[in-house]
Amino acid sequence: xxxxxxxxRLLKRGVSEIIVKEELIQLLSxxxxxxxxxxxxxxxxxxxxxHMVGLRKLHQFQExxxxxxxxxxxxxxxxxxxxxxxxxxxxxxxxxxxxxxETYMKQFFRVVDRDKTEIRWQSEWFGKFSLAxxxxxxxxxxxxxxxxxxDFNNRFKAGKPIAITELLYPLLQAYxxxxxxxxxxxxxxxxxxxxxxxxxxxxxLRQRPQQCFMTPxxxxxxxxxxxxxxxxxxxGVDEPPNEIYGKVMSLxxxxxxxxxxxxxxxxxxxxxxxxxxxxxNSVNPMELKKRLARELIxxxxxxEEAAKADENFTKVFQKRGLPEGIEEFEVGAEEDIxxxxxxxxxAKSHSxxxxxxxxxxxxxDGVKVSAGKISYQNxxxxxxxxxxxxxxxVRNN
RNA sequence: GGAGAGGUGCCGGAGUGGUUAAUCGGAACAGUCUGUAAAACUGUCGCCCUGACGGGCUACGCAGGUUCGAACCCUGCCCUCUCCA
Numbered sequence: 001x002x003x004x005x006x007x008x009r010l011l012k013r014g015v016s017e018i019i020v021k022e023e024l025i026q027l028l029s030x031x032x033x034x035x036x037x038x039x040x041x042x043x044x045x046x047x048x049x050x051h052m053v054g055l056r057k058l059h060q061f062q063e064x065x066x067x068x069x070x071x072x073x074x075x076x077x078x079x080x081x082x083x084x085x086x087x088x089x090x091x092x093x094x095x096x097x098x099x100x101x102e103t104y105m106k107q108f109f110r111v112v113d114r115d116k117t118e119i120r121w122q123s124e125w126f127g128k129f130s131l132a133x134x135x136x137x138x139x140x141x142x143x144x145x146x147x148x149x150x151d152f153n154n155r156f157k158a159g160k161p162i163a164i165t166e167l168l169y170p171l172l173q174a175y176x177x178x179x180x181x182x183x184x185x186x187x188x189x190x191x192x193x194x195x196x197x198x199x200x201x202x203x204x205l206r207q208r209p210q211q212c213f214m215t216p217x218x219x220x221x222x223x224x225x226x227x228x229x230x231x232x233x234x235x236g237v238d239e240p241p242n243e244i245y246g247k248v249m250s251l252x253x254x255x256x257x258x259x260x261x262x263x264x265x266x267x268x269x270x271x272x273x274x275x276x277x278x279x280x281n282s283v284n285p286m287e288l289k290k291r292l293a294r295e296l297i298x299x300x301x302x303x304e305e306a307a308k309a310d311e312n313f314t315k316v317f318q319k320r321g322l323p324e325g326i327e328e329f330e331v332g333a334e335e336d337i338x339x340x341x342x343x344x345x346x347a348k349s350h351s352x353x354x355x356x357x358x359x360x361x362x363x364x365d366g367v368k369v370s371a372g373k374i375s376y377q378n379x380x381x382x383x384x385x386x387x388x389x390x391x392x393x394v395r396n397n
Numbered sequence: 398g399g400a401g402a403g404g405u406g407c408c409g410g411a412g413u414g415g416u417u418a419a420u421c422g423g424a425a426c427a428g429u430c431u432g433u434a435a436a437a438c439u440g441u442c443g444c445c446c447u448g449a450c451g452g453g454c455u456a457c458g459c460a461g462g463u464u465c466g467a468a469c470c471c472u473g474c475c476c477u478c479u480c481c482a
Contacts, residue, residue, distance in 0.1 A: 232424070247434085248434095249433060250433085251435070253435050253436075254435095285433065286432070286433035286435080317433085317434060318432080318433085349444065350445070351444060352426085352442085354447090355426085355441060356426085356441095358449095359426090360428065371448065372447095373448095385426075385427065386434065
């Protein structure tokens with residue numbers, strides 16, 4: 001691969017905006033090892049595919065020899081990032097933040113190379129901040145500047161509250177850039193304002209302003225809203241392979257290209273082929289989804305796991321067969337099936353089990369069950385819904 | 398300091414004395430269909446008994462009260478939010 005091609009891939013695919021692009025190209029070509037700042041806000045614990053878009057970028061830069069500086073936002077997390085939020089977020093306790101950061105990092109390094117990452121906690125510098133420092137920092141910007149920001153502006157106009165701490169958020173994030181002497185800051189497009197404050201602050205404090213590298217926001221599995229944990233439309237990087245595979249298969253079809261584009265290394269040429277095949281209906285979207293699922297699992301785990309998940313899907317869902325390793329469950333020789341599936345946690349309550357029975361969701365060895373009381377033999381496979389199975393072991397006496 | 402709004406099921410959000418286990422939307426689950434765990438369509442969606450019909454119990458911030466009857470009225474308490482200064 002030529003350097004030129006690398007550049008194209010690096011600066012175009014999965015990128016929504018770069019400020020200032022020319023300067024970044026210059027920096028990249030001068031051979032200096034760049035410090036790439038990425039902030040993690042440990043207000044929640046799950047990294048999902050939406051984050052992965054940016055993390056993949058970091059990884060690509062790492063492969064070119066650059067240094068990732070991961071900042072654990074243990075102070076800003078207590079404020080709550082106002083980005084895109086239409087209401088003030090709840091503050092977190094210090095303990096909660098610590099615990100979250102741990103799990104967060106475990107997932108972070110599924111994509112990013114740990115050896116080429118420097119981990120810094122905000123408390124390293126903010127822990128020493130005095131009121132005098134705070135006043136000095138805040139005096140550099142005006143209310144008007146901050147109100148220019150979209151989400152603040154909207155809330156202000158609508159008469160909704162903006163906590164003073166929220167105004168502090170961009171300042172703290174900006175100061176992080178100063179503290180670690182960032183060359184480039186990475187994040188989603190919604191981070192633009194914060195990044196730009198960083199640039200200004202660095203300039204004021206006589207540092208070279210960082211470049212801002214922004215990635216597009218990934219649309220969630222519902223195909224409508226951006227991927228986020230609170231909306232429940234996400235695929236977490238820490239989920240088991242079968243789970244990831246399944247969620248990919250249940251993606252709305254028209255999300256496919258975007259996911260390939262932002263989350264895989266499929267070449268531009270192939271991407272274009274996919275696009276055309278879908279447009280002309282010459283390929284079943286299912287096939288492409290399978291491919292996408294394999295690509296993702298390979299990245300997050302390995303090829304072997306991807307192949308296993310693939311096999312499992314074909315077997316269980318397409319051929320309606322049985323998965324590997326069905327759990328055994330002890331039952332009486334003659335027992336109400338509803339009691340069994342409730343006991344086996346396949347239904348939350350007896351009422352739910354009853355509903356499942358009425359809806360014809362329960363079958364034994366492929367035969368639908370309609371009555372409650374049934375006699376069993378060892379090895380009977382009870383299926384509940386589309387994908388829950390237990391293997392019967394008849395209890396003696 | 399003053400004025401006002403509100404707390405309903407997983408979430409959003411109706412309802413303001415009986416016909417309300419509680420409209421509707423979303424999520425979720427099931428079934429049908431499909432080369433897709435997509436889409437579409439249908440149904441379910443508090444707990445318990447019943448094959449079903451049906452029945453019982455518990456629920457609308459918390460605690461009391463009024464009433465034959467309360468998510469809805471009254472009293473107290475807790476919590477959230479907004480506006481003016």
